[in-house]
Each structure stands twice: as structure tokens, then as C-alpha cells.
Amino acid sequence: MNLDRLLPNLGEWLRGIGPESDIVVSSRVRLARNLADMPFGNRANAEQKTETETRVRNAVATASLPYALEFVDVAKLTPIDRQFLVERQLMSRELASVLDGPRGVAFNETESVSVMVNEEDHLRLQVMRSGLALDEAWTEIDRLDDALEANLAFAFHDQFGYLTACPTNVGTGMRASVMLHLPALSLTKEIEKLFRSLQKINLVVRGLYGEGSRASGDLYQISNQVTLGKSESRVLQEIREVIAQIIQYERRARQLLLKERRQAEQDRVARAIGTLGSATMITSEETMELLSTVRLGIQLHLLDDLPPTTVNQLFIHTQAAHLQKLMGTPLDGEERNAARAKYLRNRLRELGSHQR
Amino acid sequence: MKCQRCPKPATFHITEVFGHAKYRDFHLCEECAQRHLANPDASLKAAQTATPPLPDADLTDEFGGKHCPACGLKFVEFRNSGRLGCPRDYDVFKDELLPLLDNIHGDTKHAGKQPRLQPMRQANAAERERLRGELESAIRKEAYEEAARLRDRLRQLDDPAPGA
Numbered sequence: 001m002n003l004d005r006l007l008p009n010l011g012e013w014l015r016g017i018g019p020e021s022d023i024v025v026s027s028r029v030r031l032a033r034n035l036a037d038m039p040f041g042n043r044a045n046a047e048q049k050t051e052t053e054t055r056v057r058n059a060v061a062t063a064s065l066p067y068a069l070e071f072v073d074v075a076k077l078t079p080i081d082r083q084f085l086v087e088r089q090l091m092s093r094e095l096a097s098v099l100d101g102p103r104g105v106a107f108n109e110t111e112s113v114s115v116m117v118n119e120e121d122h123l124r125l126q127v128m129r130s131g132l133a134l135d136e137a138w139t140e141i142d143r144l145d146d147a148l149e150a151n152l153a154f155a156f157h158d159q160f161g162y163l164t165a166c167p168t169n170v171g172t173g174m175r176a177s178v179m180l181h182l183p184a185l186s187l188t189k190e191i192e193k194l195f196r197s198l199q200k201i202n203l204v205v206r207g208l209y210g211e212g213s214r215a216s217g218d219l220y221q222i223s224n225q226v227t228l229g230k231s232e233s234r235v236l237q238e239i240r241e242v243i244a245q246i247i248q249y250e251r252r253a254r255q256l257l258l259k260e261r262r263q264a265e266q267d268r269v270a271r272a273i274g275t276l277g278s279a280t281m282i283t284s285e286e287t288m289e290l291l292s293t294v295r296l297g298i299q300l301h302l303l304d305d306l307p308p309t310t311v312n313q314l315f316i317h318t319q320a321a322h323l324q325k326l327m328g329t330p331l332d333g334e335e336r337n338a339a340r341a342k343y344l345r346n347r348l349r350e351l352g353s354h355q356r
Numbered sequence: 357m358k359c360q361r362c363p364k365p366a367t368f369h370i371t372e373v374f375g376h377a378k379y380r381d382f383h384l385c386e387e388c389a390q391r392h393l394a395n396p397d398a399s400l401k402a403a404q405t406a407t408p409p410l411p412d413a414d415l416t417d418e419f420g421g422k423h424c425p426a427c428g429l430k431f432v433e434f435r436n437s438g439r440l441g442c443p444r445d446y447d448v449f450k451d452e453l454l455p456l457l458d459n460i461h462g463d464t465k466h467a468g469k470q471p472r473l474q475p476m477r478q479a480n481a482a483e484r485e486r487l488r489g490e491l492e493s494a495i496r497k498e499a500y501e502e503a504a505r506l507r508d509r510l511r512q513l514d515d516p517a518p519g520a
Contacts, residue, residue: 036443036481037488039427043441120439142469149471153481155443160457161466163443167453168363168460170446172468202462229463 003072003081007325011088011128012112013179014312018131021308022299023247025179025219027129028089029137031145032121032164032173036155040165041099041118049102049118056117059151060106065144069106069115080330083321089128090114113144120165121173123148132243134176134236142232161228171228176236177206178243183218183296184253185246191220194246202226203242217288217315222246258300269297276314277348281337287318287344306351314347359385362459363438388459424448425489444485484513 010016013026034040038052060069074082074095082096091105095116103118116124125148127141155163161171169175185191195205206221222243224235257265272293276282295311297303316322318340324331327339359366360383368389369381382389423430429441431449440446446453457464487510494503 034443037485039442040440042437042439043427043429145469146472154471155481156471157443157446157466159465160446161468161470163446165439166363167440167457170457171461171466174468226461226463228457228461229465229467231468234467 003077003084004325006084006088006111007322009111010309010312010316011090012110012130013089013128014309014316015130016307016309016312018129018133020247021131023180023182023250024132024243025130025181027132027134027137027176027178028126028221029134029141029174029176030124030126031141032162032169032175033123033125033145033148033152034155034163034165035122036153038122041120041122042165044118046101052122053102053104053117055152056115056123056148057104057106059148060115062151063144063147064150065147067108067110067113069108069113071104071106074103074105075101080321080324084325087316087319087321091116092119092124095119113140115144115148121169123152132178132247134178134240138176138232138236168225169227172230172232172235174227174232174235175223176239177221177223178239179219179221180243180246180250181217181219181292181295182246182250183292184257185250186218187257188253190249190253194249198222198242201238201242203239216285217292219288219292254296254300262302265297265300266302269293269300269302272297273303273348276344278345279341281334282341282344283337284318284320284340287340288315291315310351314344317347318343357383358435358438359383359388360435361385361388361456364388422449425493426485444489480513484510487513 013028016025018024018027035052035055038044038048041049044052057071060071063069072085074085074091077085079097082091085091085105086093086096088111090107090111091114095103095105095118099119101118103116105114105116107114112128114126114128116126125141125144127137127144129137129140157163162173164170164173182191185194198205202225204223204225206223207216207219222239224239226235230238272290276287276290276294291311291314294303294306295308298306298308298311317326320336323336323340323343326343331339357366358364362385364385364387366383367386368384424441424445425448426444427441429445431452434440434445434449440449454464487506491503491506491510494500494506
């Protein structure tokens with residue numbers, strides 16, 4: 001499959017719509033599932049992995065679902081294509097470049113549903129929704145799980161629930177996460193206090209690309225840690241309550257910023273747009289930071305003419321693999337920084353954005 | 357090396373000495389080590405209920421002996437990698453896993469979704485897995501009559517008679 005056709009699309013998680021989308025970027029639910037009669041990935045040989053892949057592929061192809069899932073053989077992809085799918089949040093870094101052997105990912109046209117095969121677990125199902133929509137994501141993934149289960153026997157234990165390679169996922173196998181944009185709480189340094197209190201109630205805070213990644217562009221993923229002993233609906237309820245509170249804190253911090261240092265914020269936003277529109281070399285890290293400031297500027301109405309979805313497009317298109325696909329050629333780090341700056345200059349000129 | 361109580365890396369290596377030539381090693385992360393040091397008696401009790409009684413000499417390699425008949429994983433390998441080898445490990449190492457699960461999740465009993473559509477198939481899969489294990493051990497013991505019987509049972513499960 002030629003992945004380039006995805007390039008013009010934003011993908012579900014960056015559509016920029018949905019409830020609370022001024023703060024909540026996206027909601028995601030994933031389920032870990034394993035075949036009952038196969039060793040887990042780290043213990044499976046190539047032959048067994050191939051069999052797992054074949055069985056899951058067939059189940060995905062024949063599943064009774066209102067959308068089609070297209071299977072991509074990850075082992076056959078180029079490194080840029082793999083990175084491209086990671087940037088679009090369709091598969092994990094592990095599946096892209098840490099693991100080897102037969103493995104793949106199936107996803108639908110709108111990129112809201114994906115099924116990874118031969119990751120740490122045999123199957124990792126994922127459903128994405130833009131904005132705060134955990135319930136919708138759960139309903140969708142529950143249906144996907146049932147549809148796949150019609151053709152696959154999953155490892156399930158009366159006491160321990162769905163069995164997983166790592167005991168941290170056993171039980172529901174569910175990780176529900178909400179990606180938040182929290183620039184005002186980051187500015188006022190309240191964020192660390194907030195995260196310490198989240199840890200105490202067993203919620204995990206991660207950066208943009210999941211486990212081990214740092215928070216770039218004030219984007220944070222908050223997800224549950226516990227998978228055993230609590231039902232899916234109870235976990236979702238607990239996350240919802242916490243997210244509602246964080247949204248309140250962030251809104252309050254934003255209002256405070258406007259009240260106490262409007263001029264300074266206006267200046268910061270103008271400088272961010274200025275740098276993005278005139279730099280000749282720029283890293284992905286700096287781009288994300290500046291886009292975070294611009295995004296906040298849009299939400300605070302300090303900036304005209306720039307719809308939030310444009311920020312999302314600049315955000316995804318300036319990621320390493322997307323950028324190289326847009327340029328149509330592989331680029332090293334320095335070349336990428338130059339290409340990224342050029343892309344941003346051109347796009348912002350086209351958009352003709354002006355500060356109010 | 358992983359902590360013996362949770363999946364974090366072990367940074368504390370503690371040797372408890374109990375009287376004459378009796379000792380026990382603990383490899384723990386900072387958090388679990390603090391808990392252990394604050395209340396060694398309770399901690400020790402938990403460790404002892406978690407592990408089978410040990411022969412005298414082999415104290416450090418305490419989990420090395422047991423392995424899963426289906427995937428061959430030894431518990432010590434799980435300690436090092438943090439990953440289990442197959443679904444059966446949850447039963448094979450149940451005693452060792454229970455305190456760990458309680459530590460991670462604060463619970464040891466699933467309370468969520470159950471497979472809806474294929475309870476029969478689930479039962480068959482577990483049965484098939486069990487029979488396969490027995491078949492292997494029958495072959496190892498050269499109990500061929502037993503092996504043939506198990507193989508027939510397996511075939512029956514794989515290909516149930518029409519209308520069954």
C-alpha cells in the first residue's frame with residue numbers, strides 16, 4: 001500500500017473537533033489481547049509469529065464491522081514509512097523499530113481504528129477520537145473486540161481476566177488515555193504539582209509518543225495504570241472525573257494569564273508566529289513549542305485568521321517522516337531543520353496570518 | 357535486574373541474616389526496599405508465602421528451579437525481562453505472581469469484560485492447551501498408548517463431528 005495518500009489527511013486524532021477540543025486533543029482506548037494457544041511475542045519463534053499474523057489477518061479481513069481495516073506488513077516497510085505511521089499514532093515505536101520478525105498493523109480509512117499484530121501482545125487494538133470522547137471510543141473498541149473474538153480464541157483466565165505478556169496489563173488489558181494541551185498550567189509551573197497528585201491516584205502521565213517520551217509542545221497523555229480488579233467502565237469514570245478537573249484548572253490558568261499579563265502573552269504569541277514564519281533552520285522540538293504558543297494564542301483570541309486545524313496540520317507535517325515524504329526525499333537532521341523552516345515559511349505566507 | 361516485588365529496576369540489594377548460616381537475598385527498588393526496611397518481619401512473611409520453601413544451599417537462585425511445561429520459561433527469566441512467555445505461565449507461576457499483581461494493581465481478581473461470543477471456544481482452547489501439555493509429557497515418558505489417546509482427543513477438539 002502506498003502510504004503517501006494519507007499525507008493530506010489529518011487523521012482522527014488531529015481533527016481538532018469534539019468536546020472540550022480547546023484543551024483535549026484526543027481520547028484513545030487500547031486493548032491488549034492474546035491468542036490462547038500461542039506463546040507471547042518475546043517467546044515466539046518466527047514460524048509462530050507468522051501463524052499469529054496469518055490468523056489475525058484473516059480475522060480482521062472477515063470481521064463483521066462497519067468499516068474496512070487495511071493490513072500493512074510492517075516488516076516490509078521502509079524506515080521512513082514506519083516512522084510515518086508512528087507519527088500518525090497508528091502504531092507504537094516498539095512495533096516500528098524495536099521489534100523484528102513478522103508483524104503488522106491494520107487500520108481504517110479515517111485512521112480512528114488500528115490493530116497491531118505481534119507487538120508485545122499478539123493483538124493491540126486501538127480506537128481514537130478527537131476531543132474528549134472516551135465513552136464513544138470504548139463503545140467502538142468493545143465492538144471491535146467482539147468482532148475479532150468471533151474468529152479468534154483469546155487467552156482468558158477466570159481469575160486474572162485477559163492474559164497479557166506483561167502483568168501490568170493483565171485483567172481488562174485496557175489502557176485509556178486522554179491527550180491534553182496544557183500550556184497555561186505549564187507556564188505557571190502548576191503542572192508538576194498536578195502530576196504528583198495524579199500519580200498518587202494511579203494515573204500515569206506521559207509525553208506525546210507514549211512510554212518514555214517527554215512532553216513536547218505542552219502535550220500530555222494521561223492514562224490509567226490499573227487493569228486488574230476494576231471494570232472498564234469504572235476506570236473510564238475515574239479518568240473522566242480527573243480530566244474534568246484538569247480542564248477546569250487549565251481554563252482558570254488561561255483566564256488568569258489573560259487578566260494579569262495579556263500584553264506579555266500577546267507578545268509571546270506574536271514572536272512565536274514571527275519565528276515560525278522567518279526562521280531558516282528549526283528543530284522539531286522548537287517547532288512544537290512555538291506551535292503550542294500559537295495554539296494557545298488562537299484559543300485566547302490573541303490571533304486572527306488561523307484555524308486550530310491549521311496548527312494541527314503544521315504540527316504533523318513538520319514531524320521528521322512527514323516532512324521527508326512532503327519533500328519526496330530522505331533528509332538528515334540538518335537538512336530536515338532547513339526543510340522544516342522552509343515549509344513553515346511557505347505555509348504561513350500562504351495563510352497570510354496576521355496578528356490582531 | 358528487576359525488583360522482586362514490582363516491575364521497577366532493583367537498586368537495593370539486601371542480605372538478611374537469620375542466625376547460623378541462614379540468610380536470604382532481596383533485590384528491590386527504592387520504594388519496595390523502604391517498605392521492606394520499615395517492616396522487615398511483615399515483608400519477609402510476604403516473601404515466604406510468595407515462594408515455596410527452599411532447600412538450604414540454593415538461596416540466591418530461588419525461582420530458578422520451576423519452569424513452564426508449555427513455553428519453558430523459568431521464573432527468574434521473567435524477573436529479568438518483566439515479560440511472561442505464554443498464557444499458561446499465569447497458572448504455573450500463580451503463587452509467585454499473586455503478590456506482584458497485588459502490588460501493581462492493588463487487586464488479584466479480574467472485574468471487567470469477559471469474552472462474550474465464544475465461551476465454548478475458550479473452554480476448548482484451554483482444554484486443548486492442557487491436552488497438548490499432557491501429550492508432550494506422555495511422549496517424554498514414552499507412554500505411547502496414553503499419547504495416542506490424548507492425540508485423538510485433540511483431533512476431536514480441532515475437528516468436532518458434524519452437528520456436534
